[in-house]
Amino acid sequence: MDxxxxxxxxxxxxxxxxxxxxxxxxxxxxxxxSSFDGRVYAVNRKGEPVHGCEGFVSVTDIPxxxxxxxxxxxxxVVPSFVRQxxxxxxxxxxxxxxxxxxxxxxxxxxxxxxxxxAAECGIRIMGPNCxxxxxxxxxFCCFYGIFEDSFGAFMSEPGSVSYIIQSGGIVAVVLExxxxxxxxANKAISIGNKSDVDEADMIEYLNxxxxxxxxxxxxxxxxxxxxxxxxxxGVRKPVLVFKVGRTDEGALAARSHTAGMANNDAIFExxxxxxxxxxxxxxxxxxxxxxxxxxxxPLRGRRIAVFTNSxxxxxxxxxxxxxxxxxxxxxxxxxxxxxxxxxxxxxxxxPIDLGPALSMQTFLDIFDILLSSDEVDGLLPIPSLWHPMxxxxxxxxxxxxxxxxxxxxxxxxxxxYRTVSYRDEYQVxxxxxxxxxxxxxxxxxxxxxxxxxxxxxxxxxxxxxxxWNGNPCQGVA
Amino acid sequence: MDxxxxxxxxxxxxxxxxxxxxxxxxxxxxxxxSSFDGRVYAVNRKGEPVHGCEGFVSVTDIPxxxxxxxxxxxxxVVPSFVRQxxxxxxxxxxxxxxxxxxxxxxxxxxxxxxxxxAAECGIRIMGPNCxxxxxxxxxFCCFYGIFEDSFGAFMSEPGSVSYIIQSGGIVAVVLExxxxxxxxANKAISIGNKSDVDEADMIEYLNxxxxxxxxxxxxxxxxxxxxxxxxxxGVRKPVLVFKVGRTDEGALAARSHTAGMANNDAIFExxxxxxxxxxxxxxxxxxxxxxxxxxxxPLRGRRIAVFTNSxxxxxxxxxxxxxxxxxxxxxxxxxxxxxxxxxxxxxxxxPIDLGPALSMQTFLDIFDILLSSDEVDGLLPIPSLWHPMxxxxxxxxxxxxxxxxxxxxxxxxxxxYRTVSYRDEYQVxxxxxxxxxxxxxxxxxxxxxxxxxxxxxxxxxxxxxxxWNGNPCQGVA
Numbered sequence: 001m002d003x004x005x006x007x008x009x010x011x012x013x014x015x016x017x018x019x020x021x022x023x024x025x026x027x028x029x030x031x032x033x034s035s036f037d038g039r040v041y042a043v044n045r046k047g048e049p050v051h052g053c054e055g056f057v058s059v060t061d062i063p064x065x066x067x068x069x070x071x072x073x074x075x076x077v078v079p080s081f082v083r084q085x086x087x088x089x090x091x092x093x094x095x096x097x098x099x100x101x102x103x104x105x106x107x108x109x110x111x112x113x114x115x116x117x118a119a120e121c122g123i124r125i126m127g128p129n130c131x132x133x134x135x136x137x138x139x140f141c142c143f144y145g146i147f148e149d150s151f152g153a154f155m156s157e158p159g160s161v162s163y164i165i166q167s168g169g170i171v172a173v174v175l176e177x178x179x180x181x182x183x184x185a186n187k188a189i190s191i192g193n194k195s196d197v198d199e200a201d202m203i204e205y206l207n208x209x210x211x212x213x214x215x216x217x218x219x220x221x222x223x224x225x226x227x228x229x230x231x232x233x234g235v236r237k238p239v240l241v242f243k244v245g246r247t248d249e250g251a252l253a254a255r256s257h258t259a260g261m262a263n264n265d266a267i268f269e270x271x272x273x274x275x276x277x278x279x280x281x282x283x284x285x286x287x288x289x290x291x292x293x294x295x296x297x298p299l300r301g302r303r304i305a306v307f308t309n310s311x312x313x314x315x316x317x318x319x320x321x322x323x324x325x326x327x328x329x330x331x332x333x334x335x336x337x338x339x340x341x342x343x344x345x346x347x348x349x350x351p352i353d354l355g356p357a358l359s360m361q362t363f364l365d366i367f368d369i370l371l372s373s374d375e376v377d378g379l380l381p382i383p384s385l386w387h388p389m390x391x392x393x394x395x396x397x398x399x400x401x402x403x404x405x406x407x408x409x410x411x412x413x414x415x416x417y418r419t420v421s422y423r424d425e426y427q428v429x430x431x432x433x434x435x436x437x438x439x440x441x442x443x444x445x446x447x448x449x450x451x452x453x454x455x456x457x458x459x460x461x462x463x464x465x466x467x468w469n470g471n472p473c474q475g476v477a
Numbered sequence: 478m479d480x481x482x483x484x485x486x487x488x489x490x491x492x493x494x495x496x497x498x499x500x501x502x503x504x505x506x507x508x509x510x511s512s513f514d515g516r517v518y519a520v521n522r523k524g525e526p527v528h529g530c531e532g533f534v535s536v537t538d539i540p541x542x543x544x545x546x547x548x549x550x551x552x553x554v555v556p557s558f559v560r561q562x563x564x565x566x567x568x569x570x571x572x573x574x575x576x577x578x579x580x581x582x583x584x585x586x587x588x589x590x591x592x593x594x595a596a597e598c599g600i601r602i603m604g605p606n607c608x609x610x611x612x613x614x615x616x617f618c619c620f621y622g623i624f625e626d627s628f629g630a631f632m633s634e635p636g637s638v639s640y641i642i643q644s645g646g647i648v649a650v651v652l653e654x655x656x657x658x659x660x661x662a663n664k665a666i667s668i669g670n671k672s673d674v675d676e677a678d679m680i681e682y683l684n685x686x687x688x689x690x691x692x693x694x695x696x697x698x699x700x701x702x703x704x705x706x707x708x709x710x711g712v713r714k715p716v717l718v719f720k721v722g723r724t725d726e727g728a729l730a731a732r733s734h735t736a737g738m739a740n741n742d743a744i745f746e747x748x749x750x751x752x753x754x755x756x757x758x759x760x761x762x763x764x765x766x767x768x769x770x771x772x773x774x775p776l777r778g779r780r781i782a783v784f785t786n787s788x789x790x791x792x793x794x795x796x797x798x799x800x801x802x803x804x805x806x807x808x809x810x811x812x813x814x815x816x817x818x819x820x821x822x823x824x825x826x827x828p829i830d831l832g833p834a835l836s837m838q839t840f841l842d843i844f845d846i847l848l849s850s851d852e853v854d855g856l857l858p859i860p861s862l863w864h865p866m867x868x869x870x871x872x873x874x875x876x877x878x879x880x881x882x883x884x885x886x887x888x889x890x891x892x893x894y895r896t897v898s899y900r901d902e903y904q905v906x907x908x909x910x911x912x913x914x915x916x917x918x919x920x921x922x923x924x925x926x927x928x929x930x931x932x933x934x935x936x937x938x939x940x941x942x943x944x945w946n947g948n949p950c951q952g953v954a
Contacts, residue, residue, distance in 0.1 A: 098823075145833075166789075169787030169788065169890055172787075176895065177893070180894055220789075245796070247800070249796070249799050249804075250792045250793070250795040282910065283793070284893070284910055312646045316760070318730040319721055319724050322726050323723075328726045350730075413646055414653060415654040416894075417894055417897045417898070433761055434759075
């Protein structure tokens with residue numbers, strides 16, 4: 001399966017110099033924007049080179065081995081190209097062309113034909129009707145139509161979250177969002193109609209991939225329920241899944257897009273619960289939540305201390321925490337007494353309201369008191385960023401969370417465009433809304449409980465101050 | 478009540494030149510950042526001028542009438558200043574100081590004392606524990622601590638949505654968010670502990686205010702349930718309310734902030750339903766939803782056509798529409814036939830998937846077909862902005878919506894920072910997520926149904942192509 005992500009040689013079948021040719025955009029990406037160092041060939045009727053990639057009339061004419069073929073041609077000629085790949089001994093094909101099982105009886109028949117040929121020749125197929133693979137580590141990317149700016153932004157630094165996404169449009173939103181977040185994309189896979197390679201294969205692959213810490217998924221259907229469940233059960237990394245088709249209307253709409261059968265949502269929900277898969281309910285949760293796993297220790301209990309210097313958020317977050325099955329931590333008189341000694345505090349019971357104080361030491365003292373208290377499992381800090389010092393305090397908080405092995409889901413009360421820009425500039429794990437921050441604590445605790453149940457152990461080993469470095473499974477006995 | 482918003486002369490009691498003086502920041506705003514042309518005085522122990530505002534030892538020393546006093550001093554001296562205002566004949570006071578009923582028995586006693594003095598002297602009080610008023614139309618603003626950049630941004634152009642917000646921190650997030658939206662703030666009122674002026678008084682005021690088209694509220698409690706219900710029932714403008722304290726924990730946290738008694742949430746929900754008040758459930762809905770009222774005609778039925786050039790969003794939005802009590806419009810074979818004649822369309826049944834076509838005429842034809850169809854009540858367009866032409870198509874769509882008197886809630890599938898920047902640059906009413914767009918359609922329809930029920934009429938008069946201009950009540954028989 002690794003050949004899809006790390007090929008040494010790739011043929012782009014259908015890449016030509018005709019205007020608006022989609023295959024040509026893949027050659028352009030790999031040859032002009034990317035540092036990918038594998039060989040890239042263009043296959044077209046004239047055998048002409050495309051954007052600097054050597055051209056051939058057929059894959060069978062290419063000298064030497066070809067690891068991977070990407071087919072992006074009209075649907076009706078795809079089966080014959082698959083056959084040619086078989087002759088050439090190519091073991092992996094990504095079919096990006098649309099017009100198969102998502103498009104009626106004729107398309108379904110062609111998709112079946114392809115599956116038969118592939119099975120005969122022992123070829124693994126990704127797609128059809130997909131974008132294929134983006135791997136930020138070697139800059140291999142066979143998405144068509146990608147622009148230089150986007151490519152540069154997506155690839156600027158490989159991160160530790162990988163996505164399996166049954167839709168090209170959503171891949172784009174997710175990758176673009178991660179550009180200004182503290183966790184970046186590692187791999188993204190658009191699996192389309194899943195005639196062969198499916199979500200379960202990809203979970204299995206990403207689970208053994210050392211550079212992936214969190215797996216995110218967008219699904220319109222599940223190909224094999226049993227296989228999905230079996231594979232997912234073996235995974236210890238957090239797996240977040242957003243599945244559409246909860247309603248009949250949603251399932252029908254999804255079907256017109258990538259052709260799968262609707263799955264009963266209650267059954268899917270049960271499978272997720274058994275396998276420790278975390279369901280999310282929007283695209284934005286899919287890209288915003290991974291950072292609670294990569295930047296913070298897990299939430300080991302339900303008691304949350306809310307800390308703010310802008311009082312209103314106490315009520316909002318208390319409602320949200322209760323809705324999420326978490327609790328407002330109850331602070332003892334001793335803890336409240338310690339808090340009141342740190343300086344002028346408006347409210348020392350939870351939510352803790354600091355008011356407009358501006359002493360760095362006060363911030364740090366409060367963080368130490370709360371994080372070291374056995375009355376508190378995690379923090380929901382809502383610091384209003386009205387002074388640059390407060391950004392420094394947030395940086396210290398992140399370090400202290402690692403030290404005390406308790407998480408903080410931080411929301412700074414600003415318009416979202418400002419929050420994103422602070423997060424990007426200072427690389428602190430800010431969430432964009434109180435709702436998102438609470439959801440992050442919820443999923444962190446959910447994953448912790450799943451691992452605990454799975455391992456049958458009641459404690460996590462602690463192997464040093466910074467043992468925690470982004471992988472929630474590390475340090476687990 | 479208008480004196481709070483349009484005073485001709487204001488005394489800032491407690492404004493001095495001491496370091497970190499909050500009253501001084503109000504003088505600075507009014508004298509240095511604002512074009513407010515009323516007289517502004519500073520009242521402090523030394524009678525010294527502050528940021529160019531003439532200084533006095535007491536309000537009673539100020540020559541001529543004073544319409545409004547803003548008190549921002551330690552809590553314990555506030556009662557004596559209220560008395561002085563009474564002597565001077567000042568009829569309106571905004572008390573920004575904290576430390577009253579939100580802070581225990583002593584504070585409660587002081588708040589009662591103030592109420593008694595005010596009642597004796599016939600003074601209306603806003604606060605205590607509030608920020609008071611911001612009026613973008615005359616640039617009067619008594620919020621303390623506001624910076625020049627923020628002030629300039631908030632005031633750059635007066636809009637048509639006004640807010641009643643029981644918290645300064647939330648006012649800031651809402652105003653900052655509107656800076657990059659298509660509807661701007663008109664007035665914002667932070668009402669704090671509501672010892673006298675309450676949310677119902679402010680709804681009543683904004684209802685008769687010609688420059689306010691939509692009213693948004695953030696509440697931690699309701700002061701007088703009956704009064705709120707009676708006033709709200711008389712309002713035809715859309716009123717959006719986000720109330721915290723749904724849970725016991727939330728109510729408790731809110732109480733530590735602005736001191737009101739918790740209200741039973743089910744009773745509040747019932748009151749909102751009776752009065753046509755629209756409940757929202759986040760700060761972001763509070764600032765994002767008004768534009769569906771100001772930029773689009775109302776949604777008169779539940780049948781929504783989803784239109785996209787990026788297929789995945791069909792399934793997501795179908796789930797959301799059904800959850801919101803709306804429907805995927807069912808398109809007849811005739812309508813589908815018309816759609817298929819516009820060009821190369823991937824899917825002509827709802828969700829309509831245009832694929833990567835790039836003809837302006839195709840976009841316009843599709844909009845005309847859908848908006849003119851009696852099978853469709855409103856649109857949920859999800860155009861991927863991969864080409865500048867598509868922004869032009871969105872501009873045309875907004876015009877067509879007004880022409881056909883049907884709304885579109887537009888979501889462009891991008892990272893939120895990009896969506897905000899497109900919206901700001903091109904001034905098109907983009908929503909930031911599919912969830913927000915669906916919620917906008919839902920609240921538009923909810924308000925339409927409320928007015929319909931209230932008026933007992935089954936149709937809205939249509940008085941010309943552009944009769945619609947931002948006020949959903951205009952043109953109603």
